[in-house]
Amino acid sequence: EPEVTQTPSHQVTQMGQEVILRCVPISNHLYFYWYRQILGQKVEFLVSFYNNEISEKSEIFDDQFSVERPDGSNFTLKIRSTKLEDSAMYFCASSEAAVINTGELFFGEGSRLTVL
């Protein structure tokens, strides 16, 4: 069964360092997303991406964050200068369609980021 894969599963970094989280969406999917979950809190939408550009982003997704699809398979989330409050589980997701009625959102297992 096709799945969304994420690497690394866990990353520990020092405050101020750059971090890149990687995702391989399902191959025929066109819409990509990042969500995050701070420990003990809700899963929060960060950004959606389609046709090589951001289609929507939340207020969390500030200038420290960026997304990229550098090749035909990877979808990355970069945090330029990490802060303690960036510690969270980051989920990548992908869908074949943009609208709920015609598809399903598939999530990866998550990448846990710990900022010290």
Next chain:
Amino acid sequence: AQSVTQLGSHVSVSEGALVLLRCNYSSSVPPYLFWYVQYPNQGLQLLLKYTSAATLVKGINGFEAEFKKSETSFHLTKPSAHMSDAAEYFCAVSGNNDYKLSFGAGTTVTVRA
């Protein structure tokens, strides 16, 4: 804006007993509602979704949920719990027919033998 509230962060049930997970939503437009499950060390998996068709929605693994507009609720049920149902369950809502979902805080289900 859309939001959901899940009542109870932790539910413990006996094997074979009813599972009931509560979710209430707030939405200024007709909502699209979801239940996701997360098993240990796995990603979020869609259990079922409501997209304005039938109000009683059946999902995978014997789960179902009923959309009740008058109560602004979308509670998840399973008649008979199995040990494999132990997981974290998330209710989510969208008001724009897209995948910008607003999630609840999650409910952890443990199943006692």
